[in-house]
Amino acid sequence: MDKFWKYLPHSNYATKISTSIVYAITASAAVNFFYEPGNIYSSGVTGIAQIISTLTQSAFGIKIPVALALLLLNLPLFILGWFKISPKFTIFTGITVLLTSVFMQIIPVQVLSTDPIINAIFGGVVMGAGGGYALRNGLSSGGLDFITIAIRKKTGKTIGSLSIIFNSFILLAAGLLFGWQYAFYSALAIFVSGKVMDAVFTKQKKMQVTIVTSCADEVIHGIHGKMRRGITIINGAEGAFRYDRQKVLITVVTRYELPLLKQIMKETDPHAFVSIADNVQILGRFYEEDL
Template structure:
């Protein structure tokens, strides 16, 4: 594998290719080992591909593999990614979708259990981990992820919550076509998948940081050398116990950036008081690295 990476034009591309392989394996495990045996319909375009595949076999007696259906349905949505999100992101998402389709086709459907609750929970967890892992590393599983990311950039909502809204309509279709019990179990899988996606994809979670320090210049220099974040300065703050003068610094980081912030504070001022408010909402400009 290392010899293959030498022929790629940039080391980052080799890493992204490896991330694509990991996601493809996780998605294939979720679909072939948990969703298909339990008759669970997945979130996003994978769920739509499953519905189309089932309908083609039930109504027209044509076996249309989920892997091929998924690949075909993704093609028009690549245009959204190309123009609204980023070219490199879309190219590697295309690679991810192709790899996922290949792995779904060649991976055998291993029946560990047909219990729909077990299949929904474990399948949703594996699928959510795959989606979150892909997004965390600048990739996407394709399909509705393109639309979800575009909406997140406009509204600030999390990927998982947006996906749950979209997938409500997939549940309606599955319930009306194949029975409401399948919709209920699929809803459980989609809920688990969305929560695991949010737990893994920490770049979307904002945290407000309040820093009280006697060395504001060193702290600001250390943070801005490590992170691309604005900092608000409040001068002449007074401590109630000793009545000494200090400076208050306010900034917002993502959960993904929190370890970098901690390291910057250790280097600049170990005695500074730092308060962190979890999962805050942001109105206005907030820099996010392009995918």
């Protein structure tokens, strides 16, 4: 038991649990308010759970609740998360999946609109925002997130784009089993969800920062003290206006770290010239904090 609890740091315990609750509510709302009324299938294991629920209803007359199917499908994937991502990530993801299953049962299905396009768009926005918020805080909705995160660590591809690739198989199954109109509407929902998730989950977006400063030592000390980022130093830079000697520092951070970098620059050299290039591609090693 002591070995289990060591993966639950008390400093961020409340934040993790609150994030799990927020995701559970948003995911349940997306499914029960938009996906189920519009016959739209979600991305990942939630979509597979919906398919299983629909199949058992039509084939045997006994409907397995989506919440129960979601919980059972996630169990074998926890093993992948434990060994390939991190134990702490897997434990809190398990809590998130359990809470999501509970809220899916508690929150009743509500028909807010009968228009499948509206249901697809708004359901995708709610689901993507919840999933991106969870990932941003070091949690996951479970299921295919384990697989996509493991692949992202190897390839550098974004979570949203990988999810779209994997979920094409869910669309194919939905189209063959229940009609292609459901596959097309589900494709719209998955696409919207993936793009919103990418927009919210900013840890995967890398930015190159070029700093021209006369206080290089202070800036380097500040970055190394608060961020785990390497810095390239270019000596002998000269300003064309006053011909003063300066240094150029080059580093790469994530968009998530950008507010911290701005604060560091404000404290160490508020007069430095800082240029930021958005969404750069990286070849070579780039440290990413364990989830």
